[in-house]
Amino acid sequence: MTAENVTTSTRLQNILSNYYVRKILLSIVTLFGISILIFTIARVLPGDPARLALGPRAPEDVVEQYRKLLRLDQPIYIQYFYWLLDVFNGRFGLSLVTFRDVLTDIVEFLPATVELIIFTLIIDVIGAFSLGVISGRKPNSMIDNAVRIFAYAGIAIPSFVWAIILQLVLANWLDILPAYGRLSLGIEVNRITGLITVDSLLSGNLVAFADAITHLIIPSLSLAIGCIAQEARILRANLIENINKDYILNMYAHGIPSSIIFFKYALKPSMIPTVTIMTLDMASMLGNAFLVELIFNWPGLSRYGITAMLRKDLNAIVGVVLVIGLAYTIASIIIDLLVSYLDPRVRYKR
Amino acid sequence: MLLEINDLHVYYKSYWYILKVLNGVWLRVDKGERVGIIGESGSGKTTLLKSILKILPQNGIIPRGEIRYDGKNILKLGDNELTKIRRKEIGIIFQDPMAALNPVFTIKEQLYDIIKHKMMIEGHNPSSKELHEQAVKILNDVRLPDPERVLKSYPFQLSGGMRQRVMIAMALISAEKLLLADEPTTNLDVTIQDQILKLIHKLVTEKNLSTILVSHALGMVYQMTDRVFVLYAGDIMEEAGTNELFNHPKHPYTQLLISSTPRLSSVGVGEGIKGKIPDYRNPPPGCRFAPRCPYVMDKCINMKPGKIQVNRDHVVSCYLYD
Numbered sequence A: 001m002t003a004e005n006v007t008t009s010t011r012l013q014n015i016l017s018n019y020y021v022r023k024i025l026l027s028i029v030t031l032f033g034i035s036i037l038i039f040t041i042a043r044v045l046p047g048d049p050a051r052l053a054l055g056p057r058a059p060e061d062v063v064e065q066y067r068k069l070l071r072l073d074q075p076i077y078i079q080y081f082y083w084l085l086d087v088f089n090g091r092f093g094l095s096l097v098t099f100r101d102v103l104t105d106i107v108e109f110l111p112a113t114v115e116l117i118i119f120t121l122i123i124d125v126i127g128a129f130s131l132g133v134i135s136g137r138k139p140n141s142m143i144d145n146a147v148r149i150f151a152y153a154g155i156a157i158p159s160f161v162w163a164i165i166l167q168l169v170l171a172n173w174l175d176i177l178p179a180y181g182r183l184s185l186g187i188e189v190n191r192i193t194g195l196i197t198v199d200s201l202l203s204g205n206l207v208a209f210a211d212a213i214t215h216l217i218i219p220s221l222s223l224a225i226g227c228i229a230q231e232a233r234i235l236r237a238n239l240i241e242n243i244n245k246d247y248i249l250n251m252y253a254h255g256i257p258s259s260i261i262f263f264k265y266a267l268k269p270s271m272i273p274t275v276t277i278m279t280l281d282m283a284s285m286l287g288n289a290f291l292v293e294l295i296f297n298w299p300g301l302s303r304y305g306i307t308a309m310l311r312k313d314l315n316a317i318v319g320v321v322l323v324i325g326l327a328y329t330i331a332s333i334i335i336d337l338l339v340s341y342l343d344p345r346v347r348y349k350r
Numbered sequence B: 001m002l003l004e005i006n007d008l009h010v011y012y013k014s015y016w017y018i019l020k021v022l023n024g025v026w027l028r029v030d031k032g033e034r035v036g037i038i039g040e041s042g043s044g045k046t047t048l049l050k051s052i053l054k055i056l057p058q059n060g061i062i063p064r065g066e067i068r069y070d071g072k073n074i075l076k077l078g079d080n081e082l083t084k085i086r087r088k089e090i091g092i093i094f095q096d097p098m099a100a101l102n103p104v105f106t107i108k109e110q111l112y113d114i115i116k117h118k119m120m121i122e123g124h125n126p127s128s129k130e131l132h133e134q135a136v137k138i139l140n141d142v143r144l145p146d147p148e149r150v151l152k153s154y155p156f157q158l159s160g161g162m163r164q165r166v167m168i169a170m171a172l173i174s175a176e177k178l179l180l181a182d183e184p185t186t187n188l189d190v191t192i193q194d195q196i197l198k199l200i201h202k203l204v205t206e207k208n209l210s211t212i213l214v215s216h217a218l219g220m221v222y223q224m225t226d227r228v229f230v231l232y233a234g235d236i237m238e239e240a241g242t243n244e245l246f247n248h249p250k251h252p253y254t255q256l257l258i259s260s261t262p263r264l265s266s267v268g269v270g271e272g273i274k275g276k277i278p279d280y281r282n283p284p285p286g287c288r289f290a291p292r293c294p295y296v297m298d299k300c301i302n303m304k305p306g307k308i309q310v311n312r313d314h315v316v317s318c319y320l321y322d
Helices: A003-017 A019-044 A049-054 A060-069 A076-088 A102-137 A142-156 A159-173 A196-202 A206-242 A246-253 A258-295 A301-310 A314-342 A344-349 B045-052 B079-088 B107-121 B128-141 B147-152 B160-174 B190-207 B218-224 B242-247 B252-259 B298-302
Strands: B003-013 B018-029 B034-038 B060-069 B090-093 B178-182 B210-215 B227-232 B235-241 B308-311 B314-316
Touching: A019 A076, A019 A314, A049 A060, A102 A142, A102 A196, A102 A206, A102 A258, A102 A301, A102 A314, A142 A206, A159 A206, A159 A258, A196 A206, A206 A258, A246 A258, A246 B090, A246 B107, A258 A301, A258 A314, A301 A314, A314 A344, B003 B045, B018 B034, B018 B045, B018 B060, B018 B210, B034 B218, B045 B060, B045 B090, B045 B178, B045 B210, B079 B107, B079 B160, B090 B160, B107 B128, B107 B147, B107 B160, B128 B147, B128 B160, B160 B178, B160 B190, B178 B190, B190 B218, B210 B218, B218 B242, B227 B242, B227 B252, B235 B242, B235 B252
Parallel strands: B018 B235, B034 B210, B034 B227, B090 B178, B178 B210
Antiparallel strands: B003 B018, B003 B060, B227 B235, B235 B314, B308 B314
């Protein structure tokens, strides 16, 4: 081996020993695995996609032709091979429902969901931390009991029920917020990123921005309540546990003000489990969003995915599941970054 | 008299029951005196130390008793005075330095906060340069090599001995009059234990601090203290000068405790004491040692014995000397 070869290979080793590089390579492999799995499952499920796409009254020879076009007459591994070939050319196959490439559909529907989830996350982070801190600061006080009752309700009641309750109260009875949709009639925004709030700001349309925000509140709140409840409870439990640890008593023993002890020395270690759960919740929101999207007539990816399942839209199913898989991958990388920022023991182990 | 504790009761409340741990403890520490507290695990030694600084866990309550420090009852002190005592008069070394140092903050962050608040109560708001100088000086005092590296480290990056030195350094910042040491060597390697003890001994002598050393290592207490209190199940059983106590133990518990300690010179292991510490939910109404005592009498079971002065410097709480 020449000297140059040695340095190249050690450099490669250095890159590979980086935790995040390994993690990203591994998640690419995982996404491949998911694609094989879901590709197969979608095809072995009962029901004929070609027949479902063309309807019960289409003549058999047309259906047969369509089946050939979709390569459904070939063995699954051949189908998968062609699908992969398509993917490397930037196509995810034709949707049997919209008759467009699945990628085009995803690009159209994903932003609405992403916007919903980002807004939900903002509410979630603010809600979970403030409730958890209020509750953990004064355990067993009146306000703590109120938060705990809310938390039980938040966990027990599913998000679509919250959606209906909030819609009923805030939109129908009090009439302070719009009941559904992303924008009011008559307001239009040029599509740039697909996120209406961002697009309206980019084009300087503040009326549309305000309108988009009011449309986001109820759906985001109904998605966020369950997460807030769960995370606030975890934060509260960790705060109460940590406040009796010797490292906290040691700070009291030195006469450090209790606000510094609580908000600095107790809060940081208590945040680690909460942040982990929070990021996982973020990924599962993509899946949980579909009923909420349905209720609020929200043109997002979750609704598209459900329609695809019901209509056995093979390529769309694979596309949507891959997006969800990608979301989990990104979430787990975010968890790692946040946790290693909060917890030096994790940071130095890598 | 620097510290005088009378009739101190400490309970731990839980949802279903109350643990009645300390049961009328008394204690005296003179200026410059080194006091030892011995007793087996679970006797309430740590609870006693924590109540002196009023840093019990949140479920800890003090229904009765007084802790007079410098003439003032710590339990009735206002926040300002208590803070002053905590910041610059009494310091505590915890049993397990790993548990007593915050795992997600560097030594620097924790040490700076402690130094800063101590200087602030002296009416001086230190710059970060002053903080750094002070921190390095303090770490040098406890013989930590490479203080700069230690400051940048997180607790888990230091060895057990180094962590305990950091702990001692922290305690000494606050301990200008009284140092409380809660089994400072229990969690260390045997080879390190001696070094740490010598360090504490040296620093205490240099600064002429009063100390309370809590331990179940009797040899250590024998070497390092002037007076010893024997604590069993939340009751002081005996109090005497160190030599007197180890050579003429009066209370049956003390006698058993001393004889059950293994010695290098003797063959085999001591006998130990049969039975275990009572259940604090429902402790014996009389002498708490009665259920395990070889000389138990009827009255021991129903009524707690008072303090009995057996000679000038020796007090025992036992009906045998009544």
